[in-house]
Amino acid sequence: MEYEFLLNGTAYSIKLEKAKSGHKAVLGKIEIPFASSQISDNEYSIMFDGESKSVYIAETNGALFVHINGRVIRLDKAGLENNNFAAGGDVFGAKDEVSTLMPGKIVKILVGEGDKVTLNQTLVIVESMKMENKIVSPTDGEIKSIHFSDGDLVEPGQPIIILIPAD
Amino acid sequence: MFKKILIANRGEIAVRVMKACRELGIKSVAVYSTIDRTALHVQSADEAVCIGEAPPSESYLNIDSIIETAKKTGADAIHPGYGFLAENHLFAERCEKEGIVFIGPTSRSMKLVGDKVASRAVTENVGIPLIPGMKHKSTDPDECLTAAKKIGYPVLLKASAGGGGKGMHVARNKEELKEAIESGMREAKSAFGDPSVYLEKYIEKPRHVEFQVLADNHGDAVHLFERECSIQRRHQKIVEESPSVALDDDLRRRMGETALKVVEVSGYTNAGTVEFLLDENKKFYFLEVNARLQVEHPVTELVVGIDLVHAQIRIAAGEKLWLKQEQLSQRGHAIECRIYAEDPENNFLPSAGKILYMKEPTGPGIRHDCGVYSGSEVSVYYDPILSKLIAYAPTREICCQRMAAALANFPILGIKTDIEFLKDTVNHPEFIAGNTFTNFIEKNMSDWPPETKIDHLNRALTSAALFSSLPKTRISSSDGKSSIPSPWESLGAWEIAGG
Numbered sequence: 001m002e003y004e005f006l007l008n009g010t011a012y013s014i015k016l017e018k019a020k021s022g023h024k025a026v027l028g029k030i031e032i033p034f035a036s037s038q039i040s041d042n043e044y045s046i047m048f049d050g051e052s053k054s055v056y057i058a059e060t061n062g063a064l065f066v067h068i069n070g071r072v073i074r075l076d077k078a079g080l081e082n083n084n085f086a087a088g089g090d091v092f093g094a095k096d097e098v099s100t101l102m103p104g105k106i107v108k109i110l111v112g113e114g115d116k117v118t119l120n121q122t123l124v125i126v127e128s129m130k131m132e133n134k135i136v137s138p139t140d141g142e143i144k145s146i147h148f149s150d151g152d153l154v155e156p157g158q159p160i161i162i163l164i165p166a167d
Numbered sequence: 168m169f170k171k172i173l174i175a176n177r178g179e180i181a182v183r184v185m186k187a188c189r190e191l192g193i194k195s196v197a198v199y200s201t202i203d204r205t206a207l208h209v210q211s212a213d214e215a216v217c218i219g220e221a222p223p224s225e226s227y228l229n230i231d232s233i234i235e236t237a238k239k240t241g242a243d244a245i246h247p248g249y250g251f252l253a254e255n256h257l258f259a260e261r262c263e264k265e266g267i268v269f270i271g272p273t274s275r276s277m278k279l280v281g282d283k284v285a286s287r288a289v290t291e292n293v294g295i296p297l298i299p300g301m302k303h304k305s306t307d308p309d310e311c312l313t314a315a316k317k318i319g320y321p322v323l324l325k326a327s328a329g330g331g332g333k334g335m336h337v338a339r340n341k342e343e344l345k346e347a348i349e350s351g352m353r354e355a356k357s358a359f360g361d362p363s364v365y366l367e368k369y370i371e372k373p374r375h376v377e378f379q380v381l382a383d384n385h386g387d388a389v390h391l392f393e394r395e396c397s398i399q400r401r402h403q404k405i406v407e408e409s410p411s412v413a414l415d416d417d418l419r420r421r422m423g424e425t426a427l428k429v430v431e432v433s434g435y436t437n438a439g440t441v442e443f444l445l446d447e448n449k450k451f452y453f454l455e456v457n458a459r460l461q462v463e464h465p466v467t468e469l470v471v472g473i474d475l476v477h478a479q480i481r482i483a484a485g486e487k488l489w490l491k492q493e494q495l496s497q498r499g500h501a502i503e504c505r506i507y508a509e510d511p512e513n514n515f516l517p518s519a520g521k522i523l524y525m526k527e528p529t530g531p532g533i534r535h536d537c538g539v540y541s542g543s544e545v546s547v548y549y550d551p552i553l554s555k556l557i558a559y560a561p562t563r564e565i566c567c568q569r570m571a572a573a574l575a576n577f578p579i580l581g582i583k584t585d586i587e588f589l590k591d592t593v594n595h596p597e598f599i600a601g602n603t604f605t606n607f608i609e610k611n612m613s614d615w616p617p618e619t620k621i622d623h624l625n626r627a628l629t630s631a632a633l634f635s636s637l638p639k640t641r642i643s644s645s646d647g648k649s650s651i652p653s654p655w656e657s658l659g660a661w662e663i664a665g666g
Contacts, residue, residue, distance in 0.1 A: 003632040007624070014632045025629035032629050038637060042524040042580070046633070048626055055626075056578035057634040058523035064634065065523065066627040070575030071587055073619065073627040077635075101516055103547050107353060125350070129517035129551050131333070131401070132354055 004078035005064070011078055022047070096144075098135055098161040099154075104128035106152045106160070115143045117163070124160055140166040168484050169193050169244045169268065173237045174212070176248030177227060179538030179554050180460070181208035184246045187476035196240045198233060200226035202546055207538050214240055221548045227251045230258050237267050244268035244483060246476075250550055253459040254281050270483040272458050276434045280456035283327055284365055286433065290453055293432050295425055298444065298452045300367030308348045311366055315344055318368050324348060326355035327363035334358060335402045337369055372604045373444040375399070376411050376451070378426035379467045381478055382436045383488040390423045390441075391471045392497050394463055397603040398592060400515050405585065406592060407463035408502040409470045412563065412601035413445055422451055429456060438464075438479045462555065465534060466501035469559040500566040501559045504574065504589040508551040511588035512616060517551040520544070523581030528573035532559040532566075545582055553584065563601070567593050588615060 002015045015026040022035030036046045044055045056067040062077040104126040111123050117137045124135040144162040148154055171194040174181045181197060185208065188195040197212030202221040209215045216236045219226035226232070228251055237245055245267055247253040253271065260274035271277065280286045284304045291297055301314045304327035315322045315338070324347045326334030334354035336347035348364065356362040374397045382388035395411030396404040414422070426441035433456065440461050442454040464475045473490070482488070509515045522543045527535045537554035545551065556573055560566035574590035592598055597611050604610075 001632070001636050003635055005628060005631055012624075012628055014628050016629075016632050016636055023633075025625070025632060027625055027628065030625060032625055034629060034633075036633055043526070044630060044633065046626075046630060048629075053626070054576070055630045056524060056526065056580060057630060058580040059634070060521070060523055060581060064631045065580035066630050066634075067578035067580060068627050068630060069623055070590055071619075071623065072578070072580065073624065075627065075631050101510075101513065102519065127357065129519070129547055129549070131517065132350060133514070133516060 005075040006078050007073065007075055012075075096139070096141075096163045096165055097159040098123055098137065098163065099157050099159050100124075100126050100128070100133070100135060101156055102126070102128035102133070103153070103155050104133070106148050106150055106154055107132060108150055109146060109148065109160075111143050111146075111161070113143050113146055117141060117143060126154065135160070137163065139163060142166070169480065171196060171213075171240065171242045172244045172246055172270070172480070173198065173233070173240065173242035174208070174246050174248065175227065175233050175252055176246075176250070177203055177206060177208050177538070177549065178552060179536045180248040180250075180462070182211045182538055183536050184248060184476055185211045187474065187480065190474075191477060191480060193480070196236070196242050198227070198236055200548075202544070202548070205543075207540055207543070216240065221546065223251065223548065227549075230255075230261055233258075234261060234265055234267070238265070242267065244270055244480075246270040246479070247459070249459045249462055254457075256281060268483050270437065270479050271460075272436050272439065273434070276436065277458045280433050280435060280439075280458050281328065283325065283455055286455060289432055290429055293428060295429060295453045296451065298367045298370060298454070301365045304363040304365045306352065306362050306364070308345065311348055311364065312341060312344060314366050315341070318366060320344075321369040321371075322366045323369040324351045324364055324366055326351060326359060326361075327365050328355065328359040328361040334364065370444055370446055370452070372606060373397075373446050374411070374413050374603065375404070375442070375605055376413065376422065376445045377440045377442040377457075377461075378423055379461070379464070379471075379475070380426055380430050380435070380439050380441060381473075381475075381482065381488065381490065382430050382439070383482050384436050384485060385487050387488040388427055388430050388435075389488065389490050389492045389495060390426050391467050391473060391475075391495060393419065393422065394440075394461075394466055395603060396463060397605050398598075398607050399605055400511075400608050404463065405505045405507070406502065406589065406598075407466055407505075408500065408563070408566075409466040410497050410500065412603070413449070418449060418451075425451070425453065429453060437482050438475055462505065462552070463503050465536060465555065465557045466503045469501040469534070469557065470497045470499060471495060472498065499559060499561050500563040501557060502563075502566050502570050502593065503555050503557045504570060504593070505552060505585075506554045506556060506577075506579070506589075507585050508545045508553055508582050509585055510583040511585050513583075515585070517547070518545070518583035519547045519551075520582045522553075522579060525579040526577070528556065528577045530569075530573065532569055533557070533573050534559070553579070564599070567599050588612070591615060591617070 004013050025032040046053050064075045066073045107125040107127050120136045122134040141163045144164045173196040174184050185195040195212045197209050197215040198218045199209045200221045218232040219229050252258040256274045256278035259269045262269035321339045324336045334351045338344035338347045351364050352362040379391040394409045396407040398406035429441050440457040443451045445451045508518045525541050534557040539553045558570035571594045
């Protein structure tokens with residue numbers, strides 16, 4: 001069986017094959033022998049070369065959260081659009097769009113259409129979970145359009161401001 | 168003693184108070200908002216009443232609705248937890264008027280200590296050391312700018328009514344202060360309903376050290392030693408410990424005496440916390456009194472051996488203080504880490520969503536005060552604290568290791584949390600060395616997270632592929648055979664509901 005996952009936009013292909021004892025994973029030239037036992041839907045005991053690891057995994061909308069060695073790695077199943085935006089650490093949208101990672105209320109838009117802005121300049125203040133967060137410009141450029149007003153509720157990923165990046 | 172206590176809060180603290188009620192043979196009443204129907208605190212109470220819609224102003228801050236619920240359910244006392252109405256003197260006053268015991272200080276002393284400016288005036292009179300600052304609160308930006316010039320930059324802007332870092336900003340010059348005033352007043356208005364702010368000198372590289380106090384209604388008080396809470400982000404604590412490595416016996420005694428003096432002059436009763444800043448030269452400044460049970464109260468409980476919620480309830484019920492200062496001592500070391508739904512890689516931005524899976528850490532010396540479970544929805548409406556992990560050990564060194572190990576075995580999947588960040592914090596050589604100053608994160612954690620090691624990634628990918636290849640809700644191992652035989656297969660025919 002072959003699987004493909006995305007980590008921060010990079011695709012990784014991985015094959016699972018039977019091995020002498022248990023299984024092996026094949027990633028390009030690397031082979032990783034392992035033997036596993038499923039403890040529950042979300043919990044696995046895996047032996048990597050005799051090293052015993054508890055691995056916890058959960059999935060939602062094509063996003064896999066893998067907890068191993070005290071760290072969570074989020075892997076997205078390749079070929080799936082619309083991976084759950086709010087669930088993970090997505091970056092701001094395109095470089096010419098300003099959006100928020102959290103649902104929230106727009107407290108104040110600090111710029112107007114046609115304004116020249118600089119990288120990291122605060123453009124919008126959004127309140128989420130009782131905290132004010134500054135949304136900064138991802139680039140030097142000019143404000144092309146503004147799509148919300150003060151007091152509006154905004155969802156993650158919705159463009160609040162469209163920019164024309166400076167060259 | 169009370170028969171029934173209403174807990175005017177949610178999350179881990181509501182659950183923690185309910186447990187204390189049960190231990191004391193007192194019935195508990197949960198209140199909840201419409202989106203909290205399946206929240207853990209609702210499941211943990213003896214009774215539960217929906218008090219309004221999701222926005223806090225309509226539910227957990229809705230005084231009328233909470234009072235009405237207390238009357239309807241026959242609760243004779245209300246525990247406010249922390250946050251929400253815990254330090255709202257109007258709520259305490261309303262309880263007093265309605266003949267319901269408010270488990271906390273009187274509205275009068277709460278009003279005094281809650282007003283940072285009024286409390287400064289009272290404490291300054293009796294010679295308690297204070298940080299230079301404005302004499303009164305203000306809503307006038309020009310007045311603040313003039314005051315800042317006199318105090319000298321950098322200055323710290325705070326919400327007059329606030330706590331928890333909300334509305335708090337550091338300004339290093341006039342331009343930064345202008346921006347901070349605007350933002351701080353808005354946050355203060357939104358979080359506390361009062362836009363007033365005040366300014367004080369910002370002390371660089373301090374430690375945050377606070378003293379837990381207990382005062383009964385009969386004029387007696389003790390302190391339960393210190394907690395150091397220097398590890399903060401957004402001016403909000405995330406790691407707390409007791410004892411503090413910065414205190415020796417003499418300093419501890421002097422700070423404890425000062426804390427009790429603050430309690431005395433403000434007529435404070437019940438459990439409270441006297442906060443200090445300790446500078447590099449071991450000079451301490453009184454900051455404020457937190458008129459509530461603190462988030463970090465468990466570290467004191469473990470080190471001093473006193474259940475603070477029990478103590479709060481007994482004092483509120485009118486008991487005389489059963490503790491003498493000279494009987495109290497600190498034993499061992501405790502560290503608490505606050506587990507927040509937030510993204511440390513993204514300026515600690517709160518992270519809402521569903522907890523797909525979680526497993527609570529256990530083991531010797533591990534306590535987990537938790538308000539969520541696998542399947543919980545973390546809402547955008549409330550403070551993103553999920554739980555608190557507390558480690559206790561004979562020494563600080565073992566305590567750090569115990570905490571790090573527990574954090575490493577604490578999966579919460581589906582939302583972002585600060586667990587990995589906390590693990591790397593308590594594992595940091597500077598933390599282990601006790602070099603804990605309030606700029607710790609800025610100074611030591613700015614290059615976090617560490618890069619993902621290729622071996623680690625490969626193992627994660629292997630696990631993800633394995634997960635994707637297996638059918639769910641079936642126990643099996645990688646050789647394809649079922650590792651735990653189902654009783655239906657192994658035991659032959661079962662007789663269902665036979666006889």
